[in-house]
Amino acid sequence: MKIIILGGTGLLSASITKMCIAEGKEVLHFNRRNRRPAYDVQTIQGNRYYKGDLEKILNYRPDVVIDMLCFSEKDAELTVDVFANKIEHYVYCSTSCVYTPRISQDWSTEESETKPLTKYGQGKLQAERVFLEAMDKGLFNITIFRPGHIFGRDFLVNNLSFDGIYVLNRLLNNKPVVLTENGERNFQACHVDNVGLAFAKASGLKNTYGKVYNLSGEEEFTWNDIYLIEKELLNSNSQIIYKGTNQILSIDPIYFDFLKTYTKFDWKQSTKKLNSEIIGYSYNIGFETGLIKFISDNEEKIYLCENEKCLYEKILND
Known part of the structure; x- marks a missing residue:
């Protein structure tokens, strides 16, 4: 073929x-x-x-x-x-x-x-x-x-934007990380x-x-679940700080467009049809397994990343 x-x-x-x-x-x-x-x-x-x-x-x-x-x-x-x-x-x-x-x-x-x-x-x-x-x-x-x-290779989202690597950097350094909607929205x-x-x-x-x-991913996670998994894998003592969605958007509505249009909502896609009809398909790589590989593949990038440092300072000082 x-x-x-x-x-x-x-x-x-x-x-x-x-x-x-x-x-x-x-x-x-x-x-x-x-x-x-x-x-x-x-x-x-x-x-x-x-x-x-x-x-x-x-x-x-x-x-x-x-x-x-x-x-x-x-x-x-x-x-x-x-x-x-x-x-x-x-x-x-x-x-x-x-x-x-x-x-x-x-x-x-x-x-x-x-x-x-x-x-x-x-x-x-x-x-x-x-x-x-x-x-x-x-x-x-x-x-x-x-x-x-x-997610995979060098791409991982976070609750606020597309730059998930910086959140891992903060977790690695035991710095506070931010979630909106009390971390309760579902995400795959x-x-x-x-x-x-x-x-x-x-x-x-x-x-x-x-x-x-x-x-989509087949586990049922909230953002709280995702950040707790990341904390555990990095042996992090970071505190999770909860902020209002509108409070974050007021800082930079363009940069945080992903929050405005996606993560402030619940996303739970059923894959029953996919699993029942596509012969030979199976969900082989769960979120935690994939995240372990991602961290291993991007260790240096995570260590050096400071892409959202200034924005995080604004958020936490607001």
């Missing part, structure tokens, strides 16, 4: 590449060659948003195209224009941000309400609809994944290799055609 990944060098793409290779599948990347791939695969050079470049892919006769670079209705329409009746299976990476944000202990299923708060989520949802309409017309088969928040973090395995197993799998799947 030949798989072409639109992208290939990002956090998710690298893991998808690794897992597809492990499955014995031939993998090629399509991108602008701005970054070196993590694995030794052939790269087709081109701009995903230019039709003439995207058409180069057809010369390689892929069985599956995995799209990591589609963010809008326009992007999806270009895809349909190029690949209609020319490929068997298209796998699209959407996002959990398509769901309506809420404060609730209920699990979000693939049928839950989709009223995205952000432009990013709105664009992804519009693209989903274009792809599903293309399948309804018989133009190609589509599988859609809605990943929740992912999924290791990238779980995501890569799901994409690899679904590629070319006929019973996934026309389906949408949640793809």
Whole structure:
């Protein structure tokens, strides 16, 4: 089976590449060659948003195209224009941000309400609809994944922003760390290799055609749970300080946009459908196991990181 990944060098793409290779599948990347791939695969050079470049892919006769670079209705329409009746299976990476944000202990299923708060989520949802309409017309088969928040390699989020490494630095040095909403909001973090395995197993799998799947961490954690796990792994005596969401946003509403649009809500995605329908998939790397690996892989970065030091001083002195 030949798989072409639109992208290939990002956090998710690298893991998808690794897992597809492990499955014995031939993998090629399509991108602008701005970054070196993590694995030794052939790269087709081109701009995903230019039709003439995207058409180069057809010369390689892929069985599956995995799209990591589609963010809008326009992007999806270009895809349909190029690949209609020319490929068997298209796998699209959407996002959990398509769901309506809420404060609730209920699990979000693939049928839950989709009223995205952000432009990013709105664009992804519009693209989903274009792809599903293309399948309804018989133009190609589509599988859609809605990943929740992912971590691995050198990326880890925290309750306030995308810079989870700095929180680990504070924990390592026994300095106070901050949580909002009393640390009570639910959050799932999924290791990238779980995501890569799901994409690899679904590629070319006929019973996934026309389906949408949640793809997320499977443990039920609050932010308090997550920070306590991090404290234990780092043998930290740091105190957890609770601050109001609006108090944090008043300091820098742009930098803390992740808090405003995501972590002040509960995020609990059910993966029952994924586990029951994608043959061979299993949630192999739990949060704590993945976090141990992350800490080991990024030990020096954690030790040196001071990215949010000034912001933390403002928060704690406010």
